[in-house]
Amino acid sequence: MVNDRKKNNSAPDTIIKPSRSPRSTAMGAAFLMAMAAVGPGFLTQTATFTGQMGANFGFAILICIIFDIVVQMNVWRIIVVSGRKAQSIANDVFPGLGYVLSALVAAGGLFFNIGNVGGAGLGLNVLFGISPENGAVIAAALALIIFVVKNALVVMDRTVQILAFVKVAILVYIIFVMSVPYGTAIQHTFVPTKIDFYSIVTIVGGTVGGYISFSGGHRLIEGGVRGEKNIKYVNEGALTGIGIASVIRVLLFLAGLSVVVAGYKLDPTNPAASIFKYAAGNFGYKFFGILLFAAGMTSILGSTFTSTSFLDYAVKNKGVSSYEKYRKYLVIGFILISTLIFYFVGNPAKVLVFVGAANGFVLPISLTILLLASKRKKIIGSYNHPKWLTYSGWAVVLFMAFASIKTIIGLF
Template sequence: MTNKPSKNDLPKIDQASRSPWSIAMGAAFLMAMAAVGPGFLTQTATFTGQMGANFGFAILICIIFDVIVQMNIWRIIVVSGQKAQTLANEIFPGLGYVLSFLVAVGGLFFNIGNVGGAGLGLNVLFGISPENGAVIAGLLAIIVFVVKNALTVMDRTVQVLAVVKVAILIYIIVVMAVPYQQAVQHTFLPTKVDFYSIVTIVGGTVGGYISFSGGHRLLEGGLTGKKNIKYVNAGALTGIGVASVIRVMLFLAGLAVVVTGTKLDPTNPAASIFKYAAGNFGYKFFGILLFAAGMTSVLGSTFTSTSFLDYAVGKNKNFYQNYHKILVIGFIVISTVVFYLIGSPAKVLVFVGAANGFILPISLAILLLASRNHKLMGDYHHPKWLTYTGWLVVIFMAYASIETLLGLF
């Protein structure tokens, strides 16, 4: 027997106060903000500096894959009315525990990078080492989990900073000489294809817990069944659209700096873009942004990754409730200690995206298998184009992941 929760057991958001569209947009921005963390910023800047206009091809592939992955996963979760780990265990007993483990491990990788990103932000602002900054960030994250209202303040602060970040990116694109023709040409006709960059940015955008965050949020909002597919489509496409626009803008801003012959600082490449185009103000502002993005990502990654572990403790809810805070604190402490010992925040932020890119084909394959199970999906017929393209993503990401691993040796 599996520990299959009924649909009525899912926590519901007050439907009287929130419309389905509001819930869908909440899921969209949860996914987008989870994706646009310090790793996202650092990965985009790093590969732009290394590959120039050819990185546009990786971004194009990433956007296409993001749409396919999120449309598949969100639809399957919402139509079935069950979380991903429950679906996995229904396909094959024990598979849900494997998926929970993979997501938790991927979340831990993300968290190591997120703590490092927050520490890097403090390094920009105050000159302290990224390692010591990570310790401060880890302590602050623990405090936020204890003082719940702080989480709301943090979320609202980052939303405001995200708007300002976009405004500065627009400013950079306007005042700098962006080689648009070169960018478009190499996006569709690259002279070099780097599998590592594709695996990394796809994994950093829809890998690990991020691919499930939006779908699970829709469940918590009470949106289940075929009747809510239009909200799934709107939420998934909006979230991907927001993240993709920011990535393209950062790519163009970075390319405008790179073509001048300027070398991005390998220890903090994204900050280099802001510093070159907007001076010390841009550099310091980016420090605030990186710290805030890192902190928010630490909280989101910790909460979502540890929530997958509630399936591992089954119906022993007392155990889960009594020890959940200890689990959360331990998750943050381990992430912080590992980063403190490893250091090199920029390299860590790139690596964690690649690590979660390895997990993506496994988790997507599990959900695609669930889509063919009539016991789980009822009379719903998953669109063939999503099924076929979904398996193509699984095959490509598995191949690219293997190629990347072989390239490391």
């Protein structure tokens, strides 16, 4: 096997014997990706832009869903077919590029995780009245317990699946008790009267930017799902994850639009909480606490798992075992640093919107790397990447690069 690795750089980073079926692993990856995306930042961004743009924000969501499909299908396929993590692929595309990608993803993941632990802490504050800082400490402790137990990946998968159903159930209830202007929402989604590039860059970045686009792919190969033979499970997992995240986004948008159309003004310091409070009073506000805690916990798990996976550059079995030996400490350090920064700095709301935009700037870079890799035989072997994914992938790169530049110019 060592000789094979010397001959072929596309050898997988890690040799894992799957303990679960490929479909089960793919569903775990789907929920991990979706719930990594649907965190406190997701709630804050969606509520903020719904309050600012009203029904026109539906167009940004539509573009986001289309881009989600293109990005995730490209990223998951190339990672799984190569059997390697994105940073290792990037180093083969251009020496040293993997280290740059790791730095961008890990830094973005760390900043997002500050908001994640803060969001979970705020959720506990709403529910039990404890301080957000102490709530963040409790949430961090729960996340650490999940990561350090035996079969941590399985426990993580089950946790995010349960919390996903909690999120959907709460949002369905809010939609049920509100008068939703479906006609207005549909009309402006397809024929907007205003297009805001900053909102598009931010929510695309918050859904498939930075670490999020790699969370599902890295979860698959760590679960032993790799190679062209598993493409069908890649498709199922990617589309399921996108579907879950999109349903939650649309439900939150409709709930927020109902509140805005009714004449209420969302609180800029906590716009998502305003939606639930106006919709269902104190009972709705408590529901929001559950939703925010669930969103924070799932994103802590997704952000920590994916960000630390970018620190693995092992190319031999010995390197893999060394990385796995120290990964527990990387996870602990990542969560502790995020929690300490929130505890002493606080104010995650503005950070969450800003980091979503920053991850949107990273997206064209990371997607470009993988699209270039899809043409390298030493990385993907005999696999032929679909032309429609290649062309649509480059279209997303160009649009996000243009939108990012336009957003930066608009800030000055």
